Amino acid sequence: MHDAGDAVSLLRDGVVLLGFGLVFVLLFRRLGLGATLGYLVAGAVVGPHVLGLVGDAESKIGVAELGITLLLFIVGLELNPSRLWRMKQEIFGLGLLQVVLCGIAISAVVLFATHSSVAAALALGLPLALSSTAQVLPMLQSAGRMRTPFGERAFSILLFQDLSIVPLITIVAVMSRNPADANGPPGWLLFIYTVLAVGGLIVAGRFILRPLFRIIGNMGEREMFVFAGLFTVIASAAIMEALGLSTALGAFVAGVMLADSPYRHELEADVEPFRSILLGLFFLAIGMMLDLHAIAERPLFVAGMALALIATKALIIFGIGMAFRMPWRGALALGLLLSQGGEFGFVLFAQAQNALLIKPEAASLFGAIITLSMATTPFLMTITRRIRAQPVDSSDREGPVADGANALIVGYGRFGQTVAQMLIAQGIPVTLIDTDIEMIDVASGFGAKVYYGDGTRLDLLRQAGAAEAELIMFCTDGDQLSAELIDGVHESFPKAAIFVRAFDRRSLLKLKDAHVDGVVREVMESAVKMARLAMKSIGIDDSEINRSEEHYRARDKERLKAQYETGDLRAARDRIITQDARPDTGLGGGGK
Template structure:
């Protein structure tokens, strides 16, 4: 019996993963995103089409861990510095979007679909949320994630992710489930929530941080992963034991570690598990879609999907213009966020468990989300000429292909040195930057710097990157990600790519990519200062040279080990090694 169950599990896993892999690759190729691929794959192999895999409910228990891990990662993103910088967009633009879209869509559902007020809110509020899993990759692939437009879209998505917890609470408060009614009263749940959050914060400060510090000093990557998963699951289990949202526990766990030095490592360690389990979650949702109920009311699904897209677009355009966005940017933002999101499936399941909506209604509105997600890439494509801002900004020129051998992206203090040295050898360069003041100052000195975001493929192509031999990214910060370098290399394979890396972590991430050279921005100046300091102490030049050679050799070996391991904590012992120098001892 046990052998048969194990065989069935392996068979189901083989079919689900195989179908997911095939459909995601196909949908990625079509520009439709991975989430939609998983949903369609689950529907195809599920009980309503081919019937190859069944018992979706039992798989949902494991799959929901993906949502838990996703909220943990969302919590990790809430670095106080970034929150403060984006506070107006997150808590102003984001709050208005969720409330206004949620109320408007709920009203449409109540009036035109004849649902009760609680059911309309249980369906309409989740539909106010957009698909983070679909929108962020679209922003990243277009090179707009770190632009002002991209940061506004990210701020809204971040607030939407934060609003999951209040929405779960609202649905629980409206519950008609007798089992829920037998639970603790609402005021006691609030007390439990506050105490649990306070306990998790205290545990993070006094237990988790010393734990991660000790594991980090040991250099044991496997234990770091183990501890990260333990943190997420323990927080979720505590909330479940108190009758609260497991997602809230994972979210608080992420927040309490957001400003710790281990945030990046935790995110990198948890992300593979999150991606796999999220994929399984969407596969399971696809299996649970009642295609028979959908087939009985196709016009309703199409009409509601169109109403959802039109309502969200109109509301977001209005809010965007109220926040002093130009109409083209506001329209682009509205269309980009017009679809329903993956958390809608989670909240519909909660609403069905609370007896607010029937399971068939959850399937119908799940199909509405799926259809709305499928329209986004097409809407963004066919409206491009109407919604995109002209490349010219404040009457500065956008780049043009002028036959230059090198395209330099970023003309600050770093890019100026690179560009001027190339020009001494009569190597023609095209210069791109987004700093208006710097462009004007450079013009006073006779340098022609074009305005634009040089991480965008379309703008690079406009600048002549298809004919250039060199593309040099001299931008400050972490704007040039491995994904950007991969995309640029794929689009312009004839060009050698040189990248200015912000720090050692950036260097490790970029080293295995297609860049010809990745340079740490302050390494040489730091070495020069150290040499000057030793000279000031009266140390002989030969000993200074030997110290530099030792440092560079040790640093090179550390980098080699870190790149091979893909872990910044690797080769920690080399940092502390004391190499003798100064005498021939």
């Protein structure tokens, strides 16, 4: 009966934790604050200091620490040698300077503010040098800056921070006051153990793991890939633990030794769901362990230290960015973006607590400081947007001029670039207009002259020579174009043929009454081409492929006509060709 009661209790705890985690993560994502913060707050709410719905956070964090192990394995998988070499200056220059300078400076601030020992100040200060990868990367991706020079620099620093978790764990182990650790091998022997263990894991990866994954790959058993991937991580961590070394280092090395293998992407995809779930559980458990009473007793200390953390990191990263010849606005943006504490701080605080370097109350206080600093980042980025934005004026951004071009192309993204290159190859002069400053700068590096300006304004089009142009082509993203705008362009510049890139079927409906010479749906032609190539590859002859394309286009045209006439997107749904309603067309396999 006792075992049954434990099972029921475990299920109840799981329901409560997952339910609260789901609600808070969705809420915090909607507010732009990130999933990590949502998990932490959810854990604090269900924990013993608020609602008291779930207890025994220590046992849960023991299981959840597997999430950290899997995270380091994935970080190792990311370290493809060619990618490391390409980004070596940013990773080992920017990243190393950021971790070292911020770690030393914040440790000094902690030492001054707490009057603790040097070892305790380092155990608290060094982890605070790390930023939140889980928060920053989604912010970069949502802003579309991941593949820009700014995004690459931010990613390089975050990558080095992820790498530095291993030496930081080692530093905490060396400073340990725990008798259990003291009875372990001396430091020089620990170093030899580490080198031998890493070397052994690399050899095992080359001569055991790669052949094993090759066999599994040939079998085509996806479940075995998952099983083997988890075995690799846990076995590497267990070997390191048996030697008294860092389990995180074992998982990291396991990832590195498979980073340039052909199975890297498969492993990453298989392990990622387990990492996400266990990492979420880890942060829930950390939230439960936060001593809210200790935090409530010293709210000014928590707020003041959070402010000091943000200011110190922002200033140092700003200075490093300037030293690496970044524009001051970009350096400021980088400093603010990485000014918060990160999820690895909680891991290192737990290590420091186990090493008897800090008390549980200190771990709770500084965990709250990390949490508060993470909450400020989205607001800091929002309120400083105008300061960070590159000013645009006639002195540094040239507006369009009438230069006799036959064609005006508004929007020089991936779509507009293709259109422009084909026209230029035919000898047609073009004028390119866009509002994306960063894209304009990148384009200039490839020899393309793109003018800054809003190409939907009639006065700017006139300034660009639209009155004499033969073609005006709107290649912009989204569906911001309207029938009224297109009609206004036609009335103002009647000599020009107007072509529009439509985002989707809804965009087409918006332009149904507009005076436009041609509308191209964004992905339709490329999708038709893929279908043709696919049919060709399985032996269908060209005449059948042509009939299939003609049949699809005819039905799509009928559907569009019905939608134009009714204004209803759901009109003529019977014209959609589906698996269960295939028309009897006489085409191969068409069905009856």
